Amino acid sequence: MQDYDIIIVGAGIAGTSLAYELANIEHSPYKKICILEQEYAPGYHATGRSAAFWSQTYGGPDIEPLTSASGEFLRNPPKKFYDGSFLNNRGALNIARTNQTHLITDMIDNFSDNAVELQSVKESYIDSLLPNRNNDWNYAIWEPGCSDIDVAALHYAYMSNAKKLEVDIKCSCTFDSAFYDNGRWTINTPKQSYRAQILVNAAGAWARDVALKSNVKPIDIKPFRRTMVELELDQDISINMPLIIALDGSFYFKVMGRNHIWLSPHDEIACDAADVAPEEIDIAIAIDRFQNIVDWKIKRIVRKWAGLRSFSKDRLPVIGYDVRQPNYFFYVGQGGFGIQTSPAAAKIAAQILNKKPVADNLSHIDINKYSPNRF
Numbered sequence: 001m002q003d004y005d006i007i008i009v010g011a012g013i014a015g016t017s018l019a020y021e022l023a024n025i026e027h028s029p030y031k032k033i034c035i036l037e038q039e040y041a042p043g044y045h046a047t048g049r050s051a052a053f054w055s056q057t058y059g060g061p062d063i064e065p066l067t068s069a070s071g072e073f074l075r076n077p078p079k080k081f082y083d084g085s086f087l088n089n090r091g092a093l094n095i096a097r098t099n100q101t102h103l104i105t106d107m108i109d110n111f112s113d114n115a116v117e118l119q120s121v122k123e124s125y126i127d128s129l130l131p132n133r134n135n136d137w138n139y140a141i142w143e144p145g146c147s148d149i150d151v152a153a154l155h156y157a158y159m160s161n162a163k164k165l166e167v168d169i170k171c172s173c174t175f176d177s178a179f180y181d182n183g184r185w186t187i188n189t190p191k192q193s194y195r196a197q198i199l200v201n202a203a204g205a206w207a208r209d210v211a212l213k214s215n216v217k218p219i220d221i222k223p224f225r226r227t228m229v230e231l232e233l234d235q236d237i238s239i240n241m242p243l244i245i246a247l248d249g250s251f252y253f254k255v256m257g258r259n260h261i262w263l264s265p266h267d268e269i270a271c272d273a274a275d276v277a278p279e280e281i282d283i284a285i286a287i288d289r290f291q292n293i294v295d296w297k298i299k300r301i302v303r304k305w306a307g308l309r310s311f312s313k314d315r316l317p318v319i320g321y322d323v324r325q326p327n328y329f330f331y332v333g334q335g336g337f338g339i340q341t342s343p344a345a346a347k348i349a350a351q352i353l354n355k356k357p358v359a360d361n362l363s364h365i366d367i368n369k370y371s372p373n374r375f
């Protein structure tokens, strides 16, 4: 039976970033690390299906510190980790209708204590970024820092750098059950069993299932489906156009290349953890909302997809040891912000797992907000 210090269930952005950070800690007692991933391709369910943006306001004021603290690593990663940047600045226009000005005030108020650059902008400014709008979307907050994330490159960099640090990543290897006895876990997969000192649940939408199968009281993490569609338009659009995001939560879209856009109806539909697909009705809703704001002609639907976003009850991530089982670690509930927060969140998780104080540059983050103890 192969024996590890730590076994992580799930090779999405959560599991792989945590594995890298753990393996990268000098003088750590946990050097033998393994990730078990049920799919052939890591990132198949949520990580590989994201809308790929980094927005300091997305997820709310309690997520912002994790997002902001991740910005520098994503913008300028250490050269030996990745030779380039994972971010490409785009800006975001958070827009509202004439009868929704309270949403503008709410957003400014919500982030008044956070270090985010936000500007309430005039109609003429909105015209310059989103010309020929239909009807009354005339109020907006400009968020200049919002950027695209190269998610595939980031996820791959975490995996390849973890492998260089001798992390084993075992794909097509489903975690079936785990038992804790005599200070060690026995972890069963269909092909073979493993042993480990610490078991980490980074199973995304399957977090609850994996906890139950480990005989650990599960944290209430629920998966929700989010729909995306790529459209080809009949006209060219400026590729410098920002992310356009409705403050009432009814849609967002961004231009991808000359005449393609990625559009979402910003849906959040409770579902089971599974290989989800988009529903026709949600695509239709997305297109209808899109046509309500701009009169750009749609040539065709290029592709459509849906993915899982998994939330805890208070919509904050869960990072820390289980309250009752001291060798069981939760790293779940990454919601709609798991990519943009991954560098800082994984560093914090690795330090908590190592029972070390959080590094100075992250010490301003109130980690108690993310602790499993809060449930």
Ligand SMILES: Cc1cc2nc3c(=O)[nH]c(=O)nc-3n(C[C@H](O)[C@H](O)[C@H](O)COP(=O)(O)OP(=O)(O)OC[C@H]3O[C@@H](n4cnc5c(N)ncnc54)[C@H](O)[C@@H]3O)c2cc1C
Pocket: 009, 010, 011, 012, 013, 014, 015, 036, 037, 038, 039, 042, 043, 044, 045, 046, 047, 048, 049, 050, 051, 052, 053, 054, 173, 174, 175, 176, 202, 203, 204, 205, 206, 210, 226, 227, 228, 306, 307, 308, 309, 310, 332, 333, 334, 335, 336, 337, 338, 339, 340, 341
């Ligand atoms: C449409 C959409 C748009 C999004 N847009 C953004 C965005 O713009 N920016 C952003 O930051 N975030 C975004 N997100 C959220 C982001 O994708 C997630 O927060 C993040 O990917 C979650 O990562 P994860 O590793 O927890 O989950 P996952 O990527 O789902 O990884 C969990 C892994 O665990 C594996 N697993 C589960 N059970 C088992 C088992 N029994 N045995 C072995 N393996 C198992 C699964 O197969 C899976 O690969 C978006 C999500 C969606 C769906």
